[in-house]
Amino acid sequence: MRIFLYILLCVVSINIQAQNFGGGLILGLSTSQVSGDHLGGFNKAGLLVGGFVNLQLSNTLKGQMEMTFIQKGSNNPKMNENGITDINLSYVEVPLLLKYQQSSTITVEGGIETAFLISSSNNDIYGQLSSNKTREFNTTDIGVFIGVDYSINPRLVLNSRISNSILPIRSHASGSTFQLNKGQYNSVLSFALHYHL
Numbered sequence: 759m760r761i762f763l764y765i766l767l768c769v770v771s772i773n774i775q776a777q778n779f780g781g782g783l784i785l786g787l788s789t790s791q792v793s794g795d796h797l798g799g800f801n802k803a804g805l806l807v808g809g810f811v812n813l814q815l816s817n818t819l820k821g822q823m824e825m826t827f828i829q830k831g832s833n834n835p836k837m838n839e840n841g842i843t844d845i846n847l848s849y850v851e852v853p854l855l856l857k858y859q860q861s862s863t864i865t866v867e868g869g870i871e872t873a874f875l876i877s878s879s880n881n882d883i884y885g886q887l888s889s890n891k892t893r894e895f896n897t898t899d900i901g902v903f904i905g906v907d908y909s910i911n912p913r914l915v916l917n918s919r920i921s922n923s924i925l926p927i928r929s930h931a932s933g934s935t936f937q938l939n940k941g942q943y944n945s946v947l948s949f950a951l952h953y954h955l
Contacts, residue, residue, distance in 0.1 A: 781811040784826055786917070786950025792832040792845050794930060794942035804829025806950050812857070820857040825850070828873070830944050843880040843887065847944070849873035849899060857907070865907040871921060873899040895928045899944055907952070915952040921945070
């Protein structure tokens with residue numbers, strides 16, 4: 759975690775030395791689900807925190823890179839009825855995106871993100887399952903996303919974003935696949951404040 763914080767501070771400090779660069783901090787909430795786990799709904803709440811740097815490409819277009827810690831997975835509110843386990847996943851994520859400013863307050867965005875798994879677990883009503891009772895998660899999650907910014911003031915922006923894995927985070931329990939359904943996938947809806955330094 760100390761290495762992550764060090765890299766984050768180095769990335770954010772770039773804006774001090776480069777004229778066309780900006781940067782800032784991110785703090786928010788992720789809500790997520792895992793498709794293919796026999797549950798539905800964005801019931802898993804998690805933390806989203808990190809930083810960003812961006813480059814003004816034109817009057818209306820920016821390129822941006824972020825580095826965030828994000829919690830994903832799924833939550834089963836009826837676990838004692840159906841026995842489906844919770845999934846807890848923590849990642850260091852690096853989104854790369856383009857932002858198009860539609861008006862003085864609204865910006866739309868889209869991009870690709872690569873997330874590196876730092877911890878994972880399956881929990882039932884008795885606690886965390888041992889590793890020999892669960893399937894391994896892939897160490898990398900690659901996804902795509904779209905989002906929108908609403909500028910509260912020149913420094914503070916409210917960002918909402920929806921993302922989905924394009925590669926499975928692990929195989930189905932049966933090991934079977936069908937067409938584009940190769941396993942389980944992360945789906946995330948996030949809400950965050952972006953503070954421009």
